[in-house]
Amino acid sequence: MAAVPVDHADVIVVGLGPGGEDAAGRLAEAGLDVVGVDDRLVGGECPYYGCIPSKIMVRSAGLLAEGRRIPGHAGTAMVHPDWRPVARTVRSATADWDDKAAVDRLTGRGARFVRGTGRLTGRDVVSVTDADGEETEIRARQAIVLATGTRPAVPPIPGLARTPYWTNRDAVAAEVAPRSLVVLGGGAIGLELGQAFARFGTAVTVVEGAPRLLAREEPEAHELLLRSLTEDGLGVHTGTQAESVEYGDHGFTLRCARGDRFTAERLLVATGRRVDLARLGVGAIGLDQDAPVLPVDERLRVMPPDNGRPGIWALGDITGKGAFTHMSMYQAGIVVRGILGEGGPPAAYHAVPRVTFTDPEVGAVGLTEEQARERGVPVATGYTDLADSSRGYVHQVGNAGFVKVVADTRSGVLVGATAAGPYGGEILGALSVAVHARVPLAVLREQIWAYPTFHRAIGEALADLAA
Numbered sequence: 001m002a003a004v005p006v007d008h009a010d011v012i013v014v015g016l017g018p019g020g021e022d023a024a025g026r027l028a029e030a031g032l033d034v035v036g037v038d039d040r041l042v043g044g045e046c047p048y049y050g051c052i053p054s055k056i057m058v059r060s061a062g063l064l065a066e067g068r069r070i071p072g073h074a075g076t077a078m079v080h081p082d083w084r085p086v087a088r089t090v091r092s093a094t095a096d097w098d099d100k101a102a103v104d105r106l107t108g109r110g111a112r113f114v115r116g117t118g119r120l121t122g123r124d125v126v127s128v129t130d131a132d133g134e135e136t137e138i139r140a141r142q143a144i145v146l147a148t149g150t151r152p153a154v155p156p157i158p159g160l161a162r163t164p165y166w167t168n169r170d171a172v173a174a175e176v177a178p179r180s181l182v183v184l185g186g187g188a189i190g191l192e193l194g195q196a197f198a199r200f201g202t203a204v205t206v207v208e209g210a211p212r213l214l215a216r217e218e219p220e221a222h223e224l225l226l227r228s229l230t231e232d233g234l235g236v237h238t239g240t241q242a243e244s245v246e247y248g249d250h251g252f253t254l255r256c257a258r259g260d261r262f263t264a265e266r267l268l269v270a271t272g273r274r275v276d277l278a279r280l281g282v283g284a285i286g287l288d289q290d291a292p293v294l295p296v297d298e299r300l301r302v303m304p305p306d307n308g309r310p311g312i313w314a315l316g317d318i319t320g321k322g323a324f325t326h327m328s329m330y331q332a333g334i335v336v337r338g339i340l341g342e343g344g345p346p347a348a349y350h351a352v353p354r355v356t357f358t359d360p361e362v363g364a365v366g367l368t369e370e371q372a373r374e375r376g377v378p379v380a381t382g383y384t385d386l387a388d389s390s391r392g393y394v395h396q397v398g399n400a401g402f403v404k405v406v407a408d409t410r411s412g413v414l415v416g417a418t419a420a421g422p423y424g425g426e427i428l429g430a431l432s433v434a435v436h437a438r439v440p441l442a443v444l445r446e447q448i449w450a451y452p453t454f455h456r457a458i459g460e461a462l463a464d465l466a467a
C-alpha cells in the first residue's frame, strides 16, 4: 500500500465559509503558511446557498410588492412577475456555483488551498480526502481552525427521506417559481424564501411545529408576520406537527396531527441546521462527536496550545453562538488575534444582532423580554407601533411594524430590542449600539431623533418604557 503523502503548514483551516476564509486570508497575510481546506465551495453557505441568493430573491419580491402597492397611492400599475431575471441574477452572483474567483481571492492573500474533506486524525493532524478518494495528511505546526458550518437538518418524518424535497440549496437554484410550495419550518429560511416565492405567484403554505413563527424572537414579531404573510396570501399553520410525507404524480402530501393535510408541487424543508462533528473527526481529540455544537471557550479555543502542540480553534455556525455570517466573521477576528498572540477582548455575546429579511423586516438584538426574565433580569419594556408614528402615517401602505425595547431596571440600560417594519434591519443599527455599548437609558432619552424617520420610534419606545 502506498504511503499517504504528508504536508506541513503553520495553520490548517478546515471549512472556508465566511469566517474560515477570512481567518485563512488574514493569517496568510500575517506571514504564516496557511492551508485552507474545503470540500465544496470557498465562501461557504452564505454566498452560494444562503444570504446572497436569498436576499436577491427577497429584493426582487419586494419590488413586486411595492408595485402592487401603487393603486390608491400613486396611480395604476400592472405587475407581471417573472422569475427568470431572479434566476439569472442568482446564477450570476454565484458564478453558476463556481468558486474560482473565491479561490483566487484566497490564494491571492497568500494561503494555499486544498479541495477535499478534512478530518482530524490527531491533535495536530488533518487528513484530507479528495473527490477521487485520495488522502493527504497535513500536520499543523501552530494551529488548526475548525469552521465547517452546518447543513440542513431534516426531521425524521415518516416518508420524507424518500421524497425529492427541497432544502435551501435547491430553493435558491430554482429556475422557475413552483405553482405551489409547502414550507416546513417557520424560521428565517422558511419565511424569507416562502414570502419571496408567494410574491411571484406560488401558492405557499407554511407549517411550523412551534406555537409561533420566528419562535426565538418577541411574540409581537410573530403577530406582525402572521398578519403580513396572510395578507400576502400565504397560508400559515403554527403548532402543527407533520406526521408523514408522500410524493407522487400530484406532488407532495404532508399529513399533520389533527387531520390537517397539505399538498403542493414542492416541499421546502427549513427546519434548522445541524453540525456534523463525526465527519470532522472530533472523536480523535477526545470530544463528543454527537454533540449539537463544538464547545469553545471565550477565545474560541477548543483546546489551547499545549507543550508545543498546536492549539485548536473553532468559529462560525459550528460553535452554536448564532448561525449568522456576521457571527462567523466576528469570531474569525478573535481567532486570528489568538493565533497571532495579539490578545484583545474575548468574545462577548450580549448584543448579537439578527435580521430576518421578510417584509416587514424583523431586526433584533440582545435578549427578548422572555429571555431577560428567564435570566432574572428586572425587566421593563417599552413598545410603539410604527403605524402610529409620523413616518408611518406618511408612508401609509406597508407601514406595519413596531419598536420594542427591553431594559434592565437595575443597571439602567437596554439588554435587548426589536425593530420590525420597513427597514427594520436598518433601524436596528441604533439599538445595536445602545445594547452593545450599554448606553445609559438617561443618555438615550436625551438623544434627538430625526423627524420624520422610522428610527424616531425608538424615542417613543423609550418614552413608553418610562410610562
Ligand SMILES: Cc1cc2nc3c(=O)[nH]c(=O)nc-3n(C[C@H](O)[C@H](O)[C@H](O)COP(=O)(O)OP(=O)(O)OC[C@H]3O[C@@H](n4cnc5c(N)ncnc54)[C@H](O)[C@@H]3O)c2cc1C
Residues within 6 Å of the ligand: 014, 015, 016, 017, 018, 019, 020, 037, 038, 039, 040, 041, 042, 043, 044, 045, 046, 049, 050, 051, 052, 054, 055, 116, 117, 118, 119, 147, 148, 149, 150, 168, 189, 279, 280, 315, 316, 317, 318, 322, 323, 324, 325, 326, 327, 328, 357
Ligand atoms: C438560506 C439562508 C439564508 C441565510 N441568510 C443569512 C443572512 O441574511 N444573514 C446572515 O448573517 N446569515 C445568513 N445565513 C446564515 C449564514 O449563511 C451562515 O451563518 C454562515 O454561512 C456560516 O458561516 P460558517 O463560517 O460557519 O460556515 P459555512 O458558510 O457553513 O461554510 C462551511 C464550509 O465548510 C465546508 N465543510 C464542511 N465540512 C467540511 C469538512 N469536513 N472538510 C472540508 N470542508 C468542510 C463546507 O463545504 C462549507 O464550504 C443564511 C443561511 C441560509 C441557509
Ligand SMILES: NC(=O)c1ccc[n+]([C@@H]2O[C@H](COP(=O)([O-])OP(=O)(O)OC[C@H]3O[C@@H](n4cnc5c(N)ncnc54)[C@H](O)[C@@H]3O)[C@@H](O)[C@H]2O)c1
Residues within 6 Å of the ligand: 155, 184, 185, 186, 187, 188, 189, 190, 192, 207, 208, 209, 210, 213, 214, 215, 240, 241, 242, 270, 271, 272, 273, 322, 323, 324, 354, 355, 356, 357
Ligand atoms: N436573515 C438571516 O440572518 C438568516 C436567514 C436565514 C437563515 N439564517 C440562519 O440559518 C439558521 C437556520 O434557519 P432555519 O429557518 O432553517 O432554522 P430556524 O431554527 O431559524 O427555524 C426552523 C423552524 O423550524 C421549526 N421546526 C423544526 N422541526 C420542525 C418540524 N418537524 N415540523 C415543523 N416545524 C419544525 C422550528 O420550530 C423552527 O421554528 C437560522 O437560525 C439563522 O441563524 C439567517
